[in-house]
Amino acid sequence: MSTHVLIFPLPMQGPVNCVLKLAELLCISGISVTVLNTDHIQRNLLRHTNVLSRFSRYPNFHFQTISDGLPDDHPRSTARYNEVFEGMKTVTEPAFRDMMVSGCFSCKSDSPVTVVIPDGLFSFALDVAEEIQIPLIYFETVSPCALWTYLCLPKLIGAGEVPFNGIDLDVLIKNVPGTEAFLRRRDLPGFYRYDNLTNPVMQIIMNEARQVPRAHGVILNTFEALDASILDQIRSLCPNIYCIGPLHTLLKSRLPKSTQHNVSNSLWTENRDCLSWLDTQLPKSVVYVSIGSMATMTVDQFVEIWHGLVNSGYPFLFVKRPGSVTGDYDESKVPGNLVGETNRRGFITTWVPQEEVLAHSAIGGFLTHSGWNSTVESMVEGVPMICWPLKVDQNVNSRFVSEVWKIGIDIKDTCDRFVVEKAVKDVLDVRRSEFFRSTKVVAEAGAKSVSENGSSWMDLNRLVEDLKSNDFVCK
Ligand code: UDP
Numbered sequence: 001m002s003t004h005v006l007i008f009p010l011p012m013q014g015p016v017n018c019v020l021k022l023a024e025l026l027c028i029s030g031i032s033v034t035v036l037n038t039d040h041i042q043r044n045l046l047r048h049t050n051v052l053s054r055f056s057r058y059p060n061f062h063f064q065t066i067s068d069g070l071p072d073d074h075p076r077s078t079a080r081y082n083e084v085f086e087g088m089k090t091v092t093e094p095a096f097r098d099m100m101v102s103g104c105f106s107c108k109s110d111s112p113v114t115v116v117i118p119d120g121l122f123s124f125a126l127d128v129a130e131e132i133q134i135p136l137i138y139f140e141t142v143s144p145c146a147l148w149t150y151l152c153l154p155k156l157i158g159a160g161e162v163p164f165n166g167i168d169l170d171v172l173i174k175n176v177p178g179t180e181a182f183l184r185r186r187d188l189p190g191f192y193r194y195d196n197l198t199n200p201v202m203q204i205i206m207n208e209a210r211q212v213p214r215a216h217g218v219i220l221n222t223f224e225a226l227d228a229s230i231l232d233q234i235r236s237l238c239p240n241i242y243c244i245g246p247l248h249t250l251l252k253s254r255l256p257k258s259t260q261h262n263v264s265n266s267l268w269t270e271n272r273d274c275l276s277w278l279d280t281q282l283p284k285s286v287v288y289v290s291i292g293s294m295a296t297m298t299v300d301q302f303v304e305i306w307h308g309l310v311n312s313g314y315p316f317l318f319v320k321r322p323g324s325v326t327g328d329y330d331e332s333k334v335p336g337n338l339v340g341e342t343n344r345r346g347f348i349t350t351w352v353p354q355e356e357v358l359a360h361s362a363i364g365g366f367l368t369h370s371g372w373n374s375t376v377e378s379m380v381e382g383v384p385m386i387c388w389p390l391k392v393d394q395n396v397n398s399r400f401v402s403e404v405w406k407i408g409i410d411i412k413d414t415c416d417r418f419v420v421e422k423a424v425k426d427v428l429d430v431r432r433s434e435f436f437r438s439t440k441v442v443a444e445a446g447a448k449s450v451s452e453n454g455s456s457w458m459d460l461n462r463l464v465e466d467l468k469s470n471d472f473v474c475k
Helices: 014-029 039-048 051-055 079-100 124-132 144-151 154-159 202-216 224-235 247-254 273-277 299-312 337-343 355-357 371-380 394-404 417-429 432-450 455-468 470-475
Strands: 004-008 032-038 060-065 115-118 139-140 217-220 242-243 284-290 317-320 346-349 363-368 386-387 408-409
Touching: 004 371, 014 032, 014 060, 014 455, 032 039, 032 455, 039 060, 039 154, 060 299, 060 432, 079 202, 115 124, 115 144, 124 247, 124 432, 139 224, 139 299, 144 154, 144 202, 144 394, 154 202, 154 299, 217 224, 217 455, 224 242, 224 355, 224 417, 224 432, 224 455, 247 273, 247 363, 247 371, 247 455, 273 317, 273 346, 284 299, 284 417, 284 432, 299 337, 299 417, 337 346, 355 371, 363 371, 363 417, 371 432, 371 455, 386 394, 386 417, 394 408, 408 417, 417 432, 432 455
Parallel strands: 004 032, 004 115, 032 060, 115 139, 139 217, 217 242, 284 317, 284 363, 317 346, 363 386, 386 408
Antiparallel strands: none
């Protein structure tokens, strides 16, 4: 039977972006790939990108869609994301099982799926793969350090460290091996702060912790030199790990030069004028600010960050994604000095081509929500970070950025104009040479890992061989 891989991302910008990169890498290696997107994601992808023409050069690539169980006009906003999980549970899970057991991906179809690669959160997919006896490899698009805290959740609960006993968030955590010296309660994923273990998100993470170690393998967007000690810990539970990051640069290293441009997988329209604006700025002088595709901030937080940027005196590029500021934001009430200063040396827009922005020579620092893709994209370009994490894996990532890799500052749980101003000045001026050195080391290690015979290059080869191998299929 010829190899046919089905990749099934979580319906969010970060995972969809990663999955399309993995899909392209597998197509280049001659593997047949189908990407299964929710209808909602697929609509936005087709509306805002050239993904169909880009993938038309791979006859072995196909899209398939599945319902997320919600009406077309549902906002699927962060505040209502529990409804997406509900819809997926009641509609997507059974539909996926039907496709795999008796439908378009089953052994009765013309092109049966031989290996499935779902997002790590899709615990249900493992039961389906076992039912039809095909291998499953989880694709974890969160960071390895955050994944390790997920895998340790049963242990944390067993030891009484989660839920927290008391309100002091600076207590060090003892049951995430390898991190005892620096990981505090406040650095655990945001939902570990819930009092109630029956919270649906905690249940999803508990299921993930149970299922992921049972898979044939786990794919991670990292590289050995960055995460060696955490990877050793993860291997104690999941021995077969493929580290193929930084994924976006690994893809670039395998694409012919002529096709390396214009690889947007954005679910929003990108404002490319910001690149011309960056061209007018001095080298390493601009702070880039974004909280990614899902996180939100209150009007007060938005205004505090904005003041901090203006008061720092540095130029800034600020992404204000539609819906990212919650509450009653009234532009007419914004103080005149903010607007005036922004007109002089700021650029506020709704969505940018982030990889290109971070690669621009004018960027001197990145105020980020510490999503894993943003973190890796910043590392690759040697841009130091000011981390203002908001949820999910971001709290863990920001702690690793400041304490382990030492390539930025963590301002979690604080958001006032003075903290932001000081952090910007630290990164762009006071600690500039320190961060220049540390970010260079990480960026060079990342580049080496994706070059020929580098660790991620070799792990991708191993993944491709395993996917094609009959031994693997029969395991
Ligand atoms: N991104 C982008 N333009 C923007 C903001 C973000 O292209 O204006 C991309 C960014 O390059 C990254 C993804 O959106 O690949 C965000 O993923 P991340 O894991 O950082 O955060 P999430 O959105 O999942 O919270």
